[in-house]
Amino acid sequence: MERVPILEIGGVLLVSIQIDLQDQTVLALQEDLADRISASGAHGVVIDISGVEIVDSFIGRMFATIASLSRLFDATTVVVGMRPAVAITLVELGLTLGDVRTALNLERGLKILGDLRRGSR
Template identity: 90%
Template sequence: MERVPILKIGGVLLVSIQIDLHDQSVLALQEDLAERISATGAHGVVIDISAVEIVDSFIGRMFATIASISRLFDADTVVVGMRPAVAITLVELGLTLGGVRTALDLERGMRILRVLGQESGRIPAGDPTGLEWS
């Protein structure tokens, strides 16, 4: 089974989904991400789904579950790069992705996490990049 890589950039974990997601890979991602947040103390998670073309209800719920897991570890989650067809499918499936923030691209997602981190005091106000926070 192929695993989704999780990269650490400052206080943010970047999950770039470049493989076809199946139930087993989604479950492995949830477990891997929880372990990485716990081990690194990351305060933000960006899930880049720009390569994802098709979602089903299980994968859609996975985004909400990951956001919930992240919140338990005091980390915010932003999903970036959602294609129009994926957004339409999620709406048609009735999935609201409660608690999941979205952004059009990685840059905007990082900006959202930086603002949230500064508001919560996890990122120093003088750090314009948000990369020095831990």
């Protein structure tokens, strides 16, 4: 099973998904992220899904679960790079991402996290 790499940049964990997501991969990512947020004290998580072609209901729910886990560790999650076809699929499946923030690209996602961080001081 492939693992999704998690990079840390200035208190933000960056997850760039460039592989086809299988259920086990997403479950491992959830655990890895929880461990990394806890260990690093990161204030934000950016999940770049620009390389994701297909999202099913399980994977969509896992993004919301990851955001909930992040919130428990006082981190904000932003999903970036969602393709139109993925957004349409999520709507057709009746899935919402809950409190997950979204942005068109990585730059905008990092700006959201920076703005939130400055606003909380």
